[in-house]
Amino acid sequence: MPLISFDLALKHLKDADVVAIPTETVYGLAANGLNDQDIAKIYALKNRPKFNPLIMHVPNIAMVNEWAIITPLAQLLMQEFWYKRSASISLVLNLKQHHPLSLLALAGLNTVAVRRPNHDLALKILDNLDFPLAAPSANKSNSLSPTSAEHVLQSLGYDVPVLDGGECTVGLESTIVDLTKNKMILLRNGAVTAADLKEFGEVITVNTNTAIKAPGMLKRHYAPHLPLRINVIKKEPEMALLGFGNCHSADLNLSPSGNLAEAAANLFKYLHQLDNSDFSSIGVSPIPKYGIGEAINDRLVRACAHG
């Protein structure tokens, strides 16, 4: 297994190679965000549609300020969520007119999504580089996001270099908020919820049927290979039941104590596990729709959608 050292990961990234790196949400397939050729390797490995832009991972606000316009609202949200709350949020900002970012990574947009990961190893990598890391989740497009080094290798193949940082503690991709219109438009649910954002002003949630601004918003996404059903109360023959809370017939339980944060952290891991089993379908117990439960339900609904 090509699990590589910190120093080698840094060297690869400086030498134009991709490396899968841990973050607190999911593993990212990282490359130099200024270099089109490096970014092309990400798209190729993931089979990712080229119109799908990547998040730029940064060590601090100062780097963002080099190429994006930081409005007072953006500054406030970065201070609050990146530094004070150590929360997982990506902000979409307008770019400055001249910027060095890879146009391929931006997929032709004049906006950029930025995120400061809350993971020691990821931050240490970023602190040692003078460029941002573009990093989508380190899995083939439209498949389950990886929350461990092993998931990355299973999805992308055993020759992809991975910096192993253990299991991701959050387990769901970051919340994405578009600030380019100087208001908060929630593009993707995550650990930071609309309720958290409302403290800072009006939050607009977009209807996923009318706008595809973030591919996390594509109808089918994050899907296992086995058919998936949600809100399952009673298990069917040959169905693996992914339980939540007090659920005796569960084959795996996202959180026996009914803790939503724990369920989020286990979601992709357990879906991976059940997807690699001999069952013929996966059922998931009802998950409450508040807090990060909203994001869990959102991912599950997409994983069930056909086509």
Ligand code: TXA
């Ligand atoms: O937690 C995360 O965000 C993980 C880890 C690795 O950081 N990354 C991740 O990346 O989930 P990815 O590529 O799977 O999802 C990035 C999302 C996509 O839905 C993309 O469309 C959206 O961010 N995005 C990127 N740039 C954008 C932009 N300028 N405007 C709107 N959406 C954007």
Ligand code: MG
């Ligand atoms: Mg993804």
